[in-house]
Amino acid sequence: MMGTRQSIGQISMFDTASDFIENTARQNAHLTYKYNTSMGRHGWLRLTPAYSVRMVESVLSELKYKPNCVLEPFSGTGTTELVCADRGIMSVAYDINPFLAWFAGVKTRVYDISIPYALRSKATEIVNSLNEFAPVPYPPIAHIERWWGQGQLSFLSKLKTGIWSVRNADVRDLLKVAFCRILISISNAAFDHVSTSFNDDKSEAVFDEAATKQRFIEICFSMAETLQVQPSAAVRIYNADSTALKEDGIRFDTVITSPPYPNRISYIRELRPYMYWLDYLSSADEASDLDWATIGGTWGTATSRLSSWKAKTEAIPSYILETADRIAEADNKSAGLMANYVLKYFDDMALHFQTVFRHIASGGTVHYIVGNSNFYGNTVPSERAYADMLHSAGFVDAQYRVVRKRNCNKALYEYLISAKKP
Ligand SMILES: C[S@@+](CC[C@H](N)C(=O)[O-])C[C@H]1O[C@@H](n2cnc3c(N)ncnc32)[C@H](O)[C@@H]1O
Secondary structure, three states: OOOOEEEEOOEEEEOOHHHHHHHOOOOOHHHEHHHHHHOHHHHOOOOOOOEOHHHHHHHHHHOOOOOOEEEEOOOOOOHHHHHHHHOOOEEEEEOOOHHHHHHHHHHOOOOOOOHHHHHHHHHHHHHHOHHHOOOOOOOOOOOHHHHOOHHHHHHHHHHHHHHHOOOOHHHHHHHHHHHHHHHHHOOOEHHHOOOOOEOOOOOHHHOOHHHHHHHHHHHHHHHHHHOOOOOOOOEEEEOOOOOOOOOOOOOEEEEEEOOOOOOOOOHHHHHHHHHHHOOOOOOHHHHHHHHHHOOOOOOOHHHHHHHHOOOOOOOOOHHHHHHHHHHHOOOOOOHHHHHHHHHHHHHHHHHHHHHHHHHEEEEEEEEEEEEOEEEOOEEEOHHHHHHHHHHHHOOEEEEEEEEEEOOOOOOOEEEEEEEEOO
16 A cells, blocks of 8 residues: 655655655665765765765754754764754754764864965965975874875875964864865775775876875865855764763754664774874774774674673663564574674664653654664664654654665665654
C-alpha cells in the first residue's frame, strides 16, 4: 500500500522505506556534503559525513514556529549553526572533536571588514617568501610517505611555518583552513579525499610547486569572497561531550542534528591528516582515546576496548539487544566486538537523549538525521530505536521517515526522526 508522500522544501519524503523505494531510487545527493561545496563558507572543506544545507533548511521550514535557539549536539563542520546564523537564529553546538569544534568556530565567525583584504595579502606574501620559512618537523602520522612525497612535505612544512607566524588570529585561522584544503589536494589520497584509497600519481616527480602556490592563493581569494556574507546571529560552540550537556543557562527549544551512525565510520580516521598537521593529534594512542570517546568510534584500540565495555543505561530497546545477540553469533572473529559496538552506540545515544530532555524547553522539538546499518546480514534499525529511546527519555510524538537512500545497497537509508517535549 502506498503511504503519503510529503514535500519538505524540494526534498521528497515518504512515510515508509517501501514507499520510498516505490517512488524513487535516487540517492538524493543534494542532501549530502556534495551539495555544500558550491555554497559560500559551507564549501570551505569537504567532510563526507556532513549533511547538506538543504536538509537543515527543510527541517527549519517545516517547523510551526521560529526557533529562539537551536542546539546542534553533533556539530561536525558546523552546517546547522551556519544555516541558523544566516537566518538570524541563535545556536549552541557541541562536538567532541577539537579540530571540528575549531573549524566550525572559524566558519561561523563574524569577521572585521579588513579581514578579506588581510587574508589575500598575507596568503600572497607567505607564498612569495616561502623559502625563507624554516620547515617544521613533519607530523607523526603513520606512514606519512604514503600520503605525501618529499617535495610536498617540504612545501607543507614551510607553508605551516609561514601561516603559524601570522599574528592576526582571524587571518591565521582562515589560512589554516586553506592549508587543510591544499594539504589534501597535494596528497596521494585518491579523489583528494582521506577516506578513500591511495594512488601514487602525485609523487615528488610530478609535484608542481608553482601550481600549488597558485592554487593556495586561489583558495584564499575565494574564501575571502565568502566572508562578505556575515552570520547574523550568535553561535556558541563547545568542544565537549553531548552525552552530558553543560549547565550554561542557555535554553534551547529545537535540536537539529546528524549524529554518527552505527556504521563504524571513524571521524578521527577520516580527519587524521588535518588533525596531525594542525597539532590536534600527536600520537596513535591519542587518536584511539578520542575515537573511544566519540559515539560510534571504533578506530585503533577503541575496537579492542569494546570487549570489556559495560552499559551505563537500561534504555537499549529489546530488539536492539536481540539484534546484538544475532550479530554476536555470526561466523566472524570480530562478531562479539561488533555486537558490543552496536550496544555501546545505543547506550551512548540513550545518555544523550536523557540529557537533551533535561535541558530543552517544554514544547521544544528534536530532529535527528540518522542512517540504519547492517552487520553480517543483520539490519540495525536505528530509526525505530531512536523513536523508542526518545519516548523512554520523556519525549512524545516520535515519528520517523526516510529522507535518502544511502548507497547501492538497497537496505541502507537515512531517516529523519522527530519528537517533542511535552
Ligand atoms: C555525522 S557527523 C555531523 C556532521 C554535521 N552535521 C555536518 O554537517 O558536518 C557527527 C559528529 O558527531 C561528533 N560526535 C561524536 N560523538 C560525540 C559526542 N559524544 N559528543 C559530541 N560530539 C560527538 C563527531 O565528532 C562528528 O563530528
